[in-house]
Amino acid sequence: MTNVTSDRRVEGDWWTAPIPPNVHFGDGFYCESTQIFRHFKGRNPRALVIQNHVSCYAGCSFAIGVNGTCSIGDFTLMNGALIMAEERVEIGSHCLISWQVGIADSDFHPLDSTQRRIDAEALAPFFEKRPPRPNIATAPVRIGDNVWIGMNATILKGVTVGENSVVAAGSVVTKSVPPNSVVGGNPAVLIRTLNGAV
Numbered sequence: 001m002t003n004v005t006s007d008r009r010v011e012g013d014w015w016t017a018p019i020p021p022n023v024h025f026g027d028g029f030y031c032e033s034t035q036i037f038r039h040f041k042g043r044n045p046r047a048l049v050i051q052n053h054v055s056c057y058a059g060c061s062f063a064i065g066v067n068g069t070c071s072i073g074d075f076t077l078m079n080g081a082l083i084m085a086e087e088r089v090e091i092g093s094h095c096l097i098s099w100q101v102g103i104a105d106s107d108f109h110p111l112d113s114t115q116r117r118i119d120a121e122a123l124a125p126f127f128e129k130r131p132p133r134p135n136i137a138t139a140p141v142r143i144g145d146n147v148w149i150g151m152n153a154t155i156l157k158g159v160t161v162g163e164n165s166v167v168a169a170g171s172v173v174t175k176s177v178p179p180n181s182v183v184g185g186n187p188a189v190l191i192r193t194l195n196g197a198v
């Protein structure tokens with residue numbers, strides 16, 4: 001069962017585009033609006049794979065890049081997260097991902113000031129002499145099973161959040177988080193451990 005119609009739209013949705021063909025979803029998928037795919041550019045045949053009983057509310061956005069892929073495990077709730085996958089973002093099962101969470105596997109622009117000027121020109125749609133974009137590094141992000149990410153948290157490139165962990169509201173996570181931990185702050189630090197973990 002799903003609220004997605006056979007033509008990959010959502011009944012009563014104000015956004016009329018269908019879900020892209022390379023988005024695969026399982027049984028029980030709830031999609032509040034197909035506008036969550038408005039920034040989807042993925043070309044991989046399995047650019048986004050959503051397992052069973054996943055809910056995605058209208059505040060979400062899947063900004064999957066041309067070469068990016070993303071997977072979401074069973075029973076994960078996505079309330080209003082922005083997922084930016086240039087390479088790979090994996091989200092486990094039974095995760096609760098809150099409002100305005102950002103998860104990105106790239107910085108998207110170069111640190112080097114000369115390269116960044118080039119990038120700015122490359123991104124000007126009507127600039128006749130647009131250069132090619134500089135190469136930008138990527139590093140996959142992995143969110144383990146049963147992770148809760150609080151509102152307005154940001155998860156940066158290369159981070160793994162271990163299973164059963166909690167990321168407190170407003171955190172900026174720059175380094176991997178062990179399983180069964182609560183982290184918070186900017187940059188996020190360990191607040192406590194859970195489930196008897198040491």
Ligand SMILES: CC(C)(COP(=O)(O)OP(=O)(O)OC[C@H]1O[C@@H](n2cnc3c(N)ncnc32)[C@H](O)[C@@H]1OP(=O)(O)O)[C@@H](O)C(=O)NCCC(=O)NCCS
Nearest residue numbers: 096098099149150151166167168169170171182184185191
């Ligand atoms: C993760 C969370 C649930 C932990 O709650 P808690 O266990 O009751 O934590 P406490 O309030 O006892 O705080 C423990 C410590 O962490 C700190 N802390 C709590 N939340 C923090 C945050 N968001 N950022 C930084 N530090 C934080 C506290 O200051 C305290 O520090 P101290 O020990 O030096 O005094 C809570 O911090 C949180 O983020 N709640 C919001 C969840 C959310 O976004 N819900 C929206 C719907 S999904």
